[in-house]
Amino acid sequence: MELVALQNALTQITDLGATLVAISPQRPEHNRELIRSRGLEFEILSDAGNEVADRFGLRFTLPENLRKVYASFPLDLAVYNGDASWTLPMPARFIIDRDGIIRYAESDPDYTTRSEPEHTVAALRELRGRSGGRHG
Amino acid sequence: MSLNEELHALRTRLEARRSPETLAVMHGAVDELRRSGAPARVLRPGTPAPRFSLPNADGRLVDSDTLLAAGPLVVTFYRGRW
Numbered sequence: 001m002e003l004v005a006l007q008n009a010l011t012q013i014t015d016l017g018a019t020l021v022a023i024s025p026q027r028p029e030h031n032r033e034l035i036r037s038r039g040l041e042f043e044i045l046s047d048a049g050n051e052v053a054d055r056f057g058l059r060f061t062l063p064e065n066l067r068k069v070y071a072s073f074p075l076d077l078a079v080y081n082g083d084a085s086w087t088l089p090m091p092a093r094f095i096i097d098r099d100g101i102i103r104y105a106e107s108d109p110d111y112t113t114r115s116e117p118e119h120t121v122a123a124l125r126e127l128r129g130r131s132g133g134r135h136g
Numbered sequence: 137m138s139l140n141e142e143l144h145a146l147r148t149r150l151e152a153r154r155s156p157e158t159l160a161v162m163h164g165a166v167d168e169l170r171r172s173g174a175p176a177r178v179l180r181p182g183t184p185a186p187r188f189s190l191p192n193a194d195g196r197l198v199d200s201d202t203l204l205a206a207g208p209l210v211v212t213f214y215r216g217r218w
Binding site for chain 2: 001002003005006013016017018019020021022023024025026028029030031032033034035043044045046047052053055056057058060062063065066068069072077080081088089090091092093094095096097098100101102103104105107108109110111112113114115116117118120124127128
């Protein structure tokens with residue numbers, strides 16, 4: 001649902017000179033299926049073990065009782081993600097400027113709350129204004 | 137409808153099918169994550185972003201430096217489609 005909302009905002013994002021990528025711990029085959037079934041026109045990168053998510057401060061380990069609940073759905077994250085770490089990223093969105101500096105960050109431990117794409121687009125617009133007309 | 141209004145509607149629909157015990161575990165885990173101070177460890181604006189090189193859906197490596205050469209980069213972290 002979040003990725004479809006981002007797909008709907010993709011033209012606004014690219015018109016502002018930016019690139020959008022998603023990062024997910026799930027295996028590439030699941031990302032391929034998601035791109036196909038939802039008609040996504042941006043990349044989803046596979047972050048095995050949530051190593052990159054950890055460097056952004058987002059990785060957490062699922063408590064034992066939650067693993068059991070997921071297993072009952074049934075959902076075996078170890079198989080789905082191809083690693084046995086039982087970790088996930090907190091949902092989050094960042095804007096990184098051309099110099100590699102984070103200019104916008106929004107995250108929430110509650111996985112049912114996600115950044116609105118329009119916030120991201122507004123932040124990109126502001127960043128472009130601040131860069132004094134420099135391309136991108 | 138905004139994304140979060142849609143998510144709220146979906147949550148209401150899905151949670152109607154779960155037992156109170158299951159919901160208590162799921163909500164408890166979110167509360168615990170919040171209490172643990174995890175949100176304060178998320179990188180903030182003004183800090184350098186970690187560089188990364190990760191496989192796309194076709195297994196080809198995509199690296200952040202290449203993407204940044206073209207302009208600003210929006211990165212969204214997604215748990216999974218399950």
